[in-house]
Amino acid sequence: MKKVICSGLVVITLLLSAGINFGFTEDQIDINALIQETQKRSDKPGEMTFVWWIPEEYWQVSFSQNPNMSATQIEEFLKVFRPYTIIAVVDGTVGTYGNITYKTETDIRSNIQIVDSQGNIYLPLSDTDVNADTKSFLAMMKPALANALGPIGQNMYFFVFPAQNKDGLGIADAKKEGAFSVKLGEREFRWKLPLGSLLPPKICPTCHEKVSGSYKFCPWDGTKLE
Secondary structure (H helix, E strand, O other): OHHHHHHHHHHHHHHHHOOOOOOOOOOOOOHHHHHHHHEEEOOOOOEEEEEEEEOHHHHHHHHOOOOOOOHHHHHHHHHHHOOEEEEEEEEEEEOOOOOEEEOOHHHHHOOEEEEEOOOOEEOOOOHHHOOHHHHHHHHHHHHHHHHHHOHHHHOOEEEEEEOEOOOOOEOOOOOOOEEEEEEEOOEEEEEEEOOHHHOOOEEOOOOOOEEOOOOOEOOOOOOEOO
């Protein structure tokens, strides 16, 4: 069943990024690595559940070098999502004979929340609190995902949370140190930040291995990394 999920995620990647690796710094960012870092899957038997945090940087990477989009157009696009933290969820239970029962959007919404590094809890925003452009774009993605992924796409739902806490600080900043989690009832999917795929890789001065830019110590020999 995990193969089904992985195949679906590949299709999502191609659908949203046109299969192109784009970089917004001098070093090209691997969009596949970025997607792997932003998606979490349940390892519990009988569950077909994944949670996808879609940070602003994902859209930036996807469209920054699109020849049909100017820098101004990209910035206007990013403004649509910048006020929000976007989480996509598919939550299914595999039956005895392989049939999958998916939870509805209402069921998921009643159980989903974000918990920031200070333990503050955030619930999804209501439709009236989300701007029209953001709602329109997410609504356009639904039929495309359904056509590409079948039942998985049909049962993928987007939930919109605030991007900042009451003090104006980012709840989930992909480039800054921190952490946050998405909870689905008793289940928790956690991200430790920053995302290594958005940082230049580091080279261990001792073993000379290339490691994630988010590492503080070499995983091979424990050398402190600068």
